[in-house]
Amino acid sequence: MTDWASRDRGLTRALAIPVVLLLVWLVIYPNLIVLVESVREGGRLSLVHYRTFFATRAELEALWASVWISTGSVVLAAAIGVPLAFLFFRYEFPGRRFFGALAALPVLLPPLVGVIAFLFLAGESGILTRSVQELLGLEQAPWRLTGAPAILLVHAYTMYVYFYLFTLAGLTRLDEGVLEAAASLGAGRWRTLRRVTLPLLTPSLVAAAVLVFMTSMASFSAPYIFGGGFRVLTTQIYASKVSGSLPMAMVETVLLALASLLFLWLLRRYEGERRYAAVGKGVQPARHHVRSRLARTVLGASGAVAVFVLLLPHLTLLLVSFVPAGSWTTTILPQAYSVGNYAGLVSEPELLRPVLNSLQMATVATAANLLFCFIAAYLVVRRRFRGRGLLGVLLVLPWALPGTVIAIGLATTFSVDRPATARFILVGSFWLLPLAYFIRNTPLVAQAAIASFRQFDPALEEAARSLGASWFTMMRRVALPLVLPGLAAGGMLAFVSALGEFVASILLYTPRSRPISIEILAQLRAFDFGAASALGVVLAVLMVVVFAIGGRFLRGGMAPQG
Amino acid sequence: MELRLEGVGKRFGDVRAVDRLDLTVEEGDFFTLLGPSGCGKTTILRIVAGFEVPDTGRVIFDGVDITERSPQRRGFGMVFQNYALFPHLSVFENVAFGLRTRRMRGEEVHERVARALTLVHLDRFGDRRVQQLSGGQQQRIALARALAIEPPLLLLDEPLSNLDATLRERTRTELRLLLKEIGITALFVTHDQEEAFDLSDRVAVLQEGRLRQVGTPRELYERPADRFVAGFVGKATLLTGTLDRHEDEVVVRLDSGAAWRVRAGSGQATGQRVEVVVRPEELELHRVRDRKTELTGKVIDVRYLGSFTSYRVELAGGTLIEVAAPAGRADEKEEVGLRPMPGVRLHALPVEEA
Numbered sequence: 001m002t003d004w005a006s007r008d009r010g011l012t013r014a015l016a017i018p019v020v021l022l023l024v025w026l027v028i029y030p031n032l033i034v035l036v037e038s039v040r041e042g043g044r045l046s047l048v049h050y051r052t053f054f055a056t057r058a059e060l061e062a063l064w065a066s067v068w069i070s071t072g073s074v075v076l077a078a079a080i081g082v083p084l085a086f087l088f089f090r091y092e093f094p095g096r097r098f099f100g101a102l103a104a105l106p107v108l109l110p111p112l113v114g115v116i117a118f119l120f121l122a123g124e125s126g127i128l129t130r131s132v133q134e135l136l137g138l139e140q141a142p143w144r145l146t147g148a149p150a151i152l153l154v155h156a157y158t159m160y161v162y163f164y165l166f167t168l169a170g171l172t173r174l175d176e177g178v179l180e181a182a183a184s185l186g187a188g189r190w191r192t193l194r195r196v197t198l199p200l201l202t203p204s205l206v207a208a209a210v211l212v213f214m215t216s217m218a219s220f221s222a223p224y225i226f227g228g229g230f231r232v233l234t235t236q237i238y239a240s241k242v243s244g245s246l247p248m249a250m251v252e253t254v255l256l257a258l259a260s261l262l263f264l265w266l267l268r269r270y271e272g273e274r275r276y277a278a279v280g281k282g283v284q285p286a287r288h289h290v291r292s293r294l295a296r297t298v299l300g301a302s303g304a305v306a307v308f309v310l311l312l313p314h315l316t317l318l319l320v321s322f323v324p325a326g327s328w329t330t331t332i333l334p335q336a337y338s339v340g341n342y343a344g345l346v347s348e349p350e351l352l353r354p355v356l357n358s359l360q361m362a363t364v365a366t367a368a369n370l371l372f373c374f375i376a377a378y379l380v381v382r383r384r385f386r387g388r389g390l391l392g393v394l395l396v397l398p399w400a401l402p403g404t405v406i407a408i409g410l411a412t413t414f415s416v417d418r419p420a421t422a423r424f425i426l427v428g429s430f431w432l433l434p435l436a437y438f439i440r441n442t443p444l445v446a447q448a449a450i451a452s453f454r455q456f457d458p459a460l461e462e463a464a465r466s467l468g469a470s471w472f473t474m475m476r477r478v479a480l481p482l483v484l485p486g487l488a489a490g491g492m493l494a495f496v497s498a499l500g501e502f503v504a505s506i507l508l509y510t511p512r513s514r515p516i517s518i519e520i521l522a523q524l525r526a527f528d529f530g531a532a533s534a535l536g537v538v539l540a541v542l543m544v545v546v547f548a549i550g551g552r553f554l555r556g557g558m559a560p561q562g
Numbered sequence: 563m564e565l566r567l568e569g570v571g572k573r574f575g576d577v578r579a580v581d582r583l584d585l586t587v588e589e590g591d592f593f594t595l596l597g598p599s600g601c602g603k604t605t606i607l608r609i610v611a612g613f614e615v616p617d618t619g620r621v622i623f624d625g626v627d628i629t630e631r632s633p634q635r636r637g638f639g640m641v642f643q644n645y646a647l648f649p650h651l652s653v654f655e656n657v658a659f660g661l662r663t664r665r666m667r668g669e670e671v672h673e674r675v676a677r678a679l680t681l682v683h684l685d686r687f688g689d690r691r692v693q694q695l696s697g698g699q700q701q702r703i704a705l706a707r708a709l710a711i712e713p714p715l716l717l718l719d720e721p722l723s724n725l726d727a728t729l730r731e732r733t734r735t736e737l738r739l740l741l742k743e744i745g746i747t748a749l750f751v752t753h754d755q756e757e758a759f760d761l762s763d764r765v766a767v768l769q770e771g772r773l774r775q776v777g778t779p780r781e782l783y784e785r786p787a788d789r790f791v792a793g794f795v796g797k798a799t800l801l802t803g804t805l806d807r808h809e810d811e812v813v814v815r816l817d818s819g820a821a822w823r824v825r826a827g828s829g830q831a832t833g834q835r836v837e838v839v840v841r842p843e844e845l846e847l848h849r850v851r852d853r854k855t856e857l858t859g860k861v862i863d864v865r866y867l868g869s870f871t872s873y874r875v876e877l878a879g880g881t882l883i884e885v886a887a888p889a890g891r892a893d894e895k896e897e898v899g900l901r902p903m904p905g906v907r908l909h910a911l912p913v914e915e916a
Contacts, residue, residue: 462611466634478648
């Protein structure tokens with residue numbers, strides 16, 4: 001007599017144990033090792049590295065820089081994103097939908113691509129810089145895009161999207177009846193905004209603020225490219241690692257991880273506490289049809305101009321990608337254009353190699369993501385077992401951890417050969433980068449898969465079983481086809497962000513497995529802007545295309561960080 | 563091939579969903595589990611299907627203990643409340659699903675699917691997507707899918723509850739004719755008494771995980787075992803009185819004075835306190851009053867319902883009673899007398915402890 005219930009429990013266990021163990025091994029364990037390494041000196045427990053950290057001026061400055069840059073990014077991103085959301089939400093004018101959608105675009109671009117786009121626009125020899133120089137007849141560039149202001153500018157430019165999207169979502173949920181009630185009680189426009197609208201939007205704004213804060217704490221590309229001597233924690237970690245002061249890199253990594261987790265915890269707590277459920281059915285707020293023709297034109301124009309300004313770096317990138325190497329020297333705009341840079345991606349082995357590398361590594365990582373997250377999401381949604389809560393946390397944790405932290409953890413854990421403690425030498429092998437991509441993209445794919453499984457009617461699983469299907473047959477013939485759209489959308493997004501991954505790659509790549517992002521950097525260093533831009537444009541276009549195809553399956557999806 | 567539940571019990575946390583239940587479904591029976599929501603009927607069905615394993619007791623089918631057999635090895639057909647049709651498969655592939663898991667191929671699959679679809683009168687719908695079908699058609703496809711595997715037992719979990727009222731009645735009639743035709747053993751779950759009576763050979767009435775009574779619809783209606791069954795199966799008013807004998811007949815002397823004839827029941831003795839189950843259609847309503855044979859009261863509401871008129875009467879003690887009688891028998895606020903229709907023997911229950 002076979003005991004069906006205990007066999008079914010056995011199946012849950014047979015699936016859950018490896019899934020949880022794998023995540024513990026790849027997400028928790030490396031961080032623990034980093035933590036242990038940071039409090040060890042000469043084989044003994046010691047806080048000497050922390051003492052050194054807090055006694056070193058440069059280290060403290062980097063920590064402080066991370067905090068204030070992040071705070072400043074929140075303020076600036078809010079200053080752009082919130083008014084923009086109000087503009088596109090409250091007023092109806094020609095082109096509203098088109099420009100409104102366009103304004104959300106920068107969130108889709110790989111961070112490194114956004115950063116180099118900025119460089120071409122406002123860097124020392126950027127188009128904007130040269131225009132201003134020419135206009136004012138200056139001897140040299142009117143500004144230098146470097147240090148904290150440059151980082152803040154780039155952050156504000158790319159991260160306003162969080163405020164824009166969250167405010168938009170908050171406004172959509174807002175019940176017009178509440179505003180009408182305020183008006184009927186005698187509140188004027190300002191009073192309504194201050195006393196009703198803003199308090200109701202607070203949860204959205206806080207969520208956006210925490211996200212921007214976490215994203216800029218984790219930001220690496222902008223400080224790396226523009227920082228110069230100005231260091232934040234992420235770039236400080238990179239510098240420590242490259243210069244070989246590993247204990248210091250460990251301490252910095254621990255502090256960065258703690259800061260990120262603290263904010264994740266704050267966000268969760270806040271979201272749990274504060275939920276303004278709409279009472280009653282709610283009325284969709286009406287858009288103000290602007291009656292005056294002049295006002296309508298002004299609104300439409302200012303919306304278009306705002307979006308144009310926000311997309312200017314990316315348009316620049318597109319422009320530069322068509323410029324042959326060495327043909328753009330002193331003029332404001334390049335004089336010659338060709339598709340040579342794109343052709344070069346295929347014809348020049350130097351450029352083709354990293355493209356193929358990235359394709360190969362992203363394919364491996366994404367395939368693993370798909371299989372793993374399919375099973376993990378099934379477990380989270382459809383099975384009850386001890387450790388299910390833990391699994392849920394493990395599946396989002398890599399999203400909260402900066403790419404730099406993940407990379408340092410992997411580099412530390414997989415640099416020694418101690419099979420007994422589940423540590424192997426992967427540093428220098430092909431596998432380390434795909435592993436990093438797998439970890440970084442697990443939250444994204446898992447979230448898409450979990451959302452799909454929540455739509456999956458449990459009765460379908462039972463129907464299949466009652467018709468004689470085994471669990472495996474059920475998963476293959478019923479569950480997989482039904483969750484496939486969401487899973488595939490998550491997978492495509494993961495694939496594209498793995499293609500453009502930079503933050504972990506720069507710490508882990510080997511010359512043989514150079515990914516695209518590292519090649520972009522190399523081209524930049526060699527002043528071959530055209531090739532770098534072409535690579536960036538290809539990545540950006542892929543991302544937009546993937547999101548256009550799969551976006552509706554990814555509601556609430558997370559944007560790539562870095 | 564009978565289905566037997568022996569001492570089956572199942573708890574969910576602190577809730578006793580099914581409490582030591584014994585039940586036998588005979589071969590060829592259309593057997594219904596009837597009860598209000600939360601009575602455990604769906605849990606029992608899921609235990610039979612294999613989706614739940616009982617904490618205590620055994621499930622025996624065809625003489626074999628299948629308590630711990632997995633659902634896919636039981637081979638029972640099941641129709642789900644929301645049909646659970648596979649949205650990514652065509653109608654044909656839905657019906658063929660159970661056949662393919664049985665490694666059936668080619669002609670045989672086509673033949674069996676065609677037969678199942680013909681049974682539910684949807685033989686030309688094989689190529690459709692299930693989303694293109696109406697609710698009633700989806701319900702029939704779900705039935706065809708369950709029948710295609712030629713199960714020894716068919717399980718139906720409120721399969722009519724998602725249909726609108728008119729469609730529900732038509733589908734019910736079709737379902738009854740179809741199941742009669744193929745003579746399959748079926749276990750059916752519903753909270754709708756009318757549905758249960760229309761379809762079933764036998765009905766089990768459940769309350770809070772316990773079995774209250776098993777019987778044919780007629781037995782349940784005419785001889786309910788207790789107050790709960792009397793009230794759940796049809797409308798009933800309970801009137802208290804004392805058992806007595808009068809000219810070789812068993813009568814109940816109601817507390818208000820009138821003496822009404824009741825059916826003789828086993829174990830009932832003169833002088834026992836009883837409750838008389840009174841159905842609306844068992845009473846006559848008169849303007850003339852006779853305190854010896856009739857209850858008196860005041861009509862407080864009259865509703866004309868076509869084939870009969872419903873009179874709501876407030877008795878002297880404040881009890882409300884409903885009477886179904888021809889139209890024009892009394893007006894609102896009128897004092898009337900009530901007595902059983904000629905020849906009717908009422909059903910008496912022993913008084914239950916409060």
